[in-house]
Amino acid sequence: MASEQMAERAEAAAPAPPRPLDAVDQDILRILQADGRASIRSVAERVHVSRANAYARINRLVEDGVIRGFGARVDHERAGQGTSAYITLKIVQNSWRTVREQLRQLPGAAHIALVGGDFDVLLLVHTPDNRALRELVLTRLQAIPEVLSTRTLLVFEEEDLEPQA
Missing domain, CATH: 3.30.70.920 (Lrp/AsnC effector binding domain/regulation of amino acid metabolism (RAM) domain)
Structure with a gap:
């Protein structure tokens, strides 16, 4: 019984399998990797979708864990880590x-x-x-x-x- 409960907990804790990414999702990822500060409007224009669609897709990519965060690329030498x-x-x-x-x-x-x-x-x-x-x-x-x-x-x-x- 205890092993069944442990198996159920492990299944519940396992992340859902990733949803497939289409060409628009891939384009959004490329844009955000190059410029994490790109506005929703500019992303939408560059991938030829509405702002609402771009916003929803980016949110889904974040919720699904495809996008783990947004950050700055640092020049370590200039930042004192030479x-x-x-x-x-x-x-x-x-x-x-x-x-x-x-x-x-x-x-x-x-x-x-x-x-x-x-x-x-x-x-x-x-x-x-x-x-x-x-x-x-x-x-x-x-x-x-x-x-x-x-x-x-x-x-x-x-x-x-x-x-x-």
């Missing part, structure tokens, strides 16, 4: 959720991915300088009990690819 690095981590088997929660708390953590291959986790960080990066790796990361090893790849130059509108 050192970037990818850090690979090998972690204790089955500790991903625990490690992920700890990595989210790290200052400058920008991207976390569970991956397959020679390591388990890929972490992108932005720090003010090499000293702060060293502190983050040697003091914070290596203090996480589930982290078995790390390897730091210093980024010499980076460029975010801009979505095509």
Whole structure:
């Protein structure tokens, strides 16, 4: 009986399958990725639908979790975060959720991915300088009990690819 209740709870908590996106939805996504501040009016004009239709579609994309939020693309160097690095981590088997929660708390953590291959986790960080990066790796990361090893790849130059509108 308890396992049936747990299965029912898991099904209730599972997100609904995503609705298919048509060409207009895809165009709206491209426009908003290129300019998250685009007005509903300009989006509607560019995809050739009414403002009400564009508004409803954007709201549906947000409600369905396709659009997770709106934000600014930051030049990290100009923002005082001039050192970037990818850090690979090998972690204790089955500790991903625990490690992920700890990595989210790290200052400058920008991207976390569970991956397959020679390591388990890929972490992108932005720090003010090499000293702060060293502190983050040697003091914070290596203090996480589930982290078995790390390897730091210093980024010499980076460029975010801009979505095509």
